[in-house]
Amino acid sequence: MTHITPTKLEAMRKEYAARLTQPHIRHLFICGGTGCHATGSLKVKDALHEEIAKHGLEEKVRVVETGCNGFCALGPLMVVHPDNVFYQKMTVDDVAEIVSEHLVHEKPVERLMYKDPQSKKRVPLFSDIPFFALQKPWTLRNKGIINPESIEDYIGREGYMGLSKVLLEMEPSQIIDEMKASGIRGRGGAGFPTGMKWSFAAQNDSDIKYVLCNADEGDPGAFMDRSILEADPHAVLEGMTIAARAINATEGYIYCRSEYPLAIKRVQIAIDQARSLGLLGENIMGTGFSFDISIYQGAGAFVCGEETALMRSIEGKRGMPIPRPPFPAAQGLWKKPTILNNVETLANVGQIMLNGGKWYSSVGTENSKGTKVFALSGDVNNIGLVEVPMGTSLRSIVYDIGGGIPKKRKLKAVQLGGPSGGCIPEDHMDVVVDYEEIAKVGAIMGSGGVIVMDDKTCMVDMARFFLEFIQEESCGKCTPCREGTRRQLEILERICEGHGKPEDITLIEELSEMITASALCGLGQTASNPVLSVLRHFRNEFEAHIFDKKCPAKRCPALVEFKVIDERCKKCGKCAAVCPVGAVEWQKKEVAKINTEACVQCMSCYSACPFDAID
Amino acid sequence: MSTLELTINGKGYAFTQGETILDVACRNDIVIPTLCHLKNTTPTGACRMCVVEVKGARSLVASCTVPASAGMEVQTESPSVVKSRKMNLELLLSSGSHDCLLCPASGDCRLQDLAFKYNATGKRFERTKPKYSPDVSNPFLIRDFSKCILCGRCVQACKDVQVNNAIDYGYRGSDAKIIAKCDLPLGDSDCVFCGECLQVCPVGALTLKKARQKPRICETEAVRTTCAYCGVGCQMNLHVKDNVVQMVTGADAVPNHGSLCVKGRFGMQFINSPERLTTPLIRKDGELVPAEWDEALGLVAEKLGTYKAENGADSIGVLASARCTNEENYLFQKFARAVIGTNNVDHCARY
């Protein structure tokens, strides 16, 4: 095989740039992420092709299916280049109009453009949409722009140039030095400095070493990794190969959840392409360095996100964590030195090598450098993937990028870090994105799930939800996690059902202390974080459940009694219409009345009332 | 090289590279309680009972897995350690049915000992109902899952010590259970009943079949001896009460280091078999009939003497026994050679 050279890479880059700037050619970047697939983007894409053909525009318009664009709630969506127009929530029926109006008559279709949730005005230009404008896409630099199934596109965006530089110009130790200089820390959540991690594994001599990519994105509410794999799989491969060079590894695995079929498909395509260009496999770029990557599909166990459990799983065993030491850098997969990095971390490596560690560390706070990708979801207007510089405040993420809370409700808390994280209340919203700062308010950076919760959310129920999650996902090996979290859950269930006892709070705290101090792995050690953060910031809600037998947010059915606030009731009757048990008495032009005896606390009326007249 | 030293409870102890905190403590007779730790296997760190406080560490550390390091300051019974262990015990005690009154392991149960030591009960929590019913399918032992604390020692014993690979963890989280084959009764599994699991179980989850109404192990006297089955010569303890071998355990010495096979552990019933011969028999009129020792011995001596005298010593043969002791075999061959006067002595080495 002839090896690809830096010159060839540069030529491919130029070719791509020329392609994008060809005059009179339009590119339609239609999102092909999981979210948009689910809402029918493939059908829209087919319709576009058809319609374009009908108008004989094949030479002038190129339809590119990209990976996840990030603005997931608005799919199917599309960006028209170079017009800089963003279309949202397209249907097959809209296609004819888009083609004839926009592509033929140069009149963008306004009704499909983004509508600002506050001002209710359409925003014609993609770059003016606050959701995008305020982001700093470094990790996600290729999202929505390239075809993830094309290695040419990736190379066109400086892809594999970092690798090329590393292989031809740098010593392994220099790679690690650059990583250390960049200050990048593990994006999986714990925030361990990546350069350090690599240096440990580099120090251990072994004929075989492994580079693993953790794509077992298990935190509920997190989908950054899936999006990166779907949108820019080569970036991960390039990062892994550079890591392999740094520690002198020969084999790599991407441990991916089997729930992510699209990501798996695209990564496999990327691996095949990289191999065919000699960017993976034997003698990469003719340098004598060999490294190859395979995908290992998980089988559904959250605990396999824990590094030792993940390695056991690749070995074909039960994903049960084992004690450290020995650390994976010394004895990891198959007892060989191993590094494990998260998808997001690895996706940054190519650019760090190309631009230098200093470049990367120019952004961020004292101890947290670069950018961080978050998956913003829950009770927020703009749901999707956001990447911001470290140091951005949560408030800015929720309100400026996220567009605030829908239905004029109030923000109650933001949940960060999944089952290992915590809930940050409204009055701490000015905390900035920084590993240490976030820890100070009782959460963790985590992998990046940001779930916004409005005032309808019961925080005790949220604590219960996370414990239920942990309890189901505990591997069962160590006593504190297996038995302790079960007891915590039992107590919280009891509280939510109205049987809380005065001593329950102390008991939960004692359990938390013991589990945190003595559990075997990270899953258990952090399992109490959600409940502790709720106790810290929303203790009154706990007390209301236990002592007053009330659920202030009206989420816990056993503790809720619904009644109509007469002065707010507009006598519309919607509540009576939705009640499944006929417990709402209403007559035309009369204020509704809820028969508490018959009410089953299903909340249908509460949700249905347009006037917040039920409480 | 300067000697490596750490302090435990304020006192300095030397250690060698690679020793865990628990190793150092054990060597110096400092008791750190464990439930899952099993000698000669890789520590699993499952039970978290052996946690200790190390100055500067973020949380408590499991002494069975954390290597000793120079200058480390360890507290083995600090208030936070004791609190953690007590809660750990409370959790275990409340899960399943740990009724010491009717448990065959009572008196030989680490959970019981530790509950006593740390004054722990399961009363602060609602007792969880046992999820799995006991397995009584085989003639040797009972698996009572309601007493199982999932320490995993049996799994290690089966996989790492005996390499029989008959059991493993099954399911996960609070559903976790030690399973055989496809969660089948042991009798239907690949188990060969070496009983290693029984021996290492620190609680009453694995007990001898029909153990109740028999002496508990703590009531018996252990006599160390050598197994009389195959040629490996396993060292074993015969647990005796009322002149009956009540049970057998492996002794921790060469060559078997505590292990036994199914015959050694469960095959000693013959000692107290009612079929044992208790009186000499002499063939009279074609029938074997009971006789006095004196008569029988006299008859043998007389007959052997007669044949020797009449047909020569070589008309007599002695078949000694690979089942008997060296001392006895020495006497048998000496009897043949020195008393009878023949080299016609052999034994069953060939079978």
Next chain:
Amino acid sequence: MSCCSEEISQEMWSEVDSVIERHRETPGALITVLREAQDVVGWFPQALIEYIAKGMNIPASDVFGVVSFYSLFSLTPKGRNSIKVCTGTACYVKGAREVIGRISGEYGIAEGETTEDRRFDLEGVRCVGACGLAPAMVINGDVHGDVTADSVLKILEKYS
């Protein structure tokens, strides 16, 4: 033994054979083999577990341990259509519990169960990474977003 299990046809066995054959020499391939075998058979009858154990030369208890550990693997027969309702945080906040409740009520199955006619099986699953579409539901691999307790039954009608 291979011929005697009702649940598994002769063709299935030979497909399982080729799965084992493909991966027999690869260390750590058990989970891959199990995933592919489940694609063939649909779930794990005891005979299949024992067969794979033998084929891969791995103790049957270990294979069962793995099967019962990972939620992807099923020890009971599945329905023709698998309903997976995401119970990730975003979906939970937006009403996944109510969606599951509605399905349970309509078809009389709790989470982890299969309808008697084997039309549906229902699972609450961990975050499917489609938080933008919360609450999300996956039926036979198709993602459905913004599902509500009211709309869910309509979606299900299409699957028989």
Next chain:
Amino acid sequence: MGAALKRAITQHGTKLIVSDPRNIDVVRFADVWLRSQPGTDVIWINTLAHIILRDGLHNQEYIDERTENFTAYSQSLAKFTPEYAEKKCGIPVAELEKAAHLYAKGRSAILYCMGITQHVSGTDNVKALANLAMLCGNIGIQGGGLNPLRGQNNVQGACDMGALPTTYPAYGKVIDESVRARFEAAWDVKLSESNGMTSRQMFDAVDAGTLNALYLIGENPVVSHADSAHAVHCLEKIPFLVVQDIFLTETAKLADVVLPAACFAEKNGTFTNTERRVQRVRKAVTAPQGARDDAQIVCDIAAKMGTELIQDNGENAAAVFDEMVSVTPSYGGLTYSRIDETGIQWPCPDTESKGTPILHAEKFVCGKGKFHEVDFVAPAEEADEEYPLILTTGRVLYQYHTGTMTRKSTGLYAKAPAAYLEISRNDAAAYNVNDGDRVKVSSRRGAIEVSVQLSEKAVDGTVFIPFHFAEAAANVLTNSAACPESGIAEVKVCAVTIEPVGD
């Protein structure tokens, strides 16, 4: 022992080569399984040596320094080509080469049991293995050697103590005058100058009318001897038979006098295990009323014959031990207190010695290790039209020897209650029998009835029956043709046929 082996494989990466006609459990752990036709062991063993020599994997330095007769030996291997072995033993060439390379690669130990010795070529088999081990320098090193696994607890000890027709304690030959003189002095008696008879020869002598009395201790030849019909015939014929045992065994039932003995848990003494480790046996319970120590019984008989066999009438095991070690040089340094905690491996000539875990470490005990040329001798009986199947016998885990002890345990009994015929699926189909069917198995010597067990352990053409069970004693069928040197009968190979039995 098995566990230690499996631990070595699963935890320390040791490679395992198994040679067995059956697909036994441990094959699972093996890198190579040499499935040989029963009775052809010399061929595959020599072939391994052939391959090792051919590929230059032998240890020339060791051979030059420590062995003799190498040239003749190496020439004798010429005909044992892998192709010849494939034809005769049915082992594929590739497997043989893999095994030879594995064995020659590093330190390698050979462990064997009765499958090697219970053949007409038993001694040849052992010699061939010894040749192989010397060829690679694998004798006298840790993790190497030739390790026979003793089937019974104290076979080693009984041999060490001279319970053999040709040797005194510690293997001094009875025909060696100087040795004899030493024992005559020690025992103060005149000793016989000629070799005695082996047990087999004794049985033959009974038949010939030259042996008149047999004193049989703790053995059950009716079940354990090859061609047991012959054994029964002899025991019935012998004028005076004394059997000393703990149970009324099948053999005891034929006796003229039965003497009830104590079992191991009821007495003090020592056993010597398969690795020559002398270990203590301690009294845990008292024998049932009426049963007596074996030592005491034999002393009483001696006394009644007018001789004090040992002082105190054998009641004090320690005293017997002291006299015993005084005439057994390899045990010379042993005392009860020295072996109290952990036994000691002989040779241990004096109290300074800590015992000898590895024999032949510096040099062979007899000087140089001699290569013996070994040629193939076919089994005494081969399959033919009339008896087309090969029967091999052996043990099951849950039973011990003739079952006199293990069959008293309800648990063990439940696990393995009766004899069975292990047969492959194909053979079963050919004979139209199914799992659980009763069949009659016949050889030229007799027939037994057992039930069929279809098993993946069995290989086509070879069937297996465990020999523990008196009701269907496999040894009714086996051939008593024996190895001319060791006198061990070929119970591992005989020709049989099977037929279904109607209900």
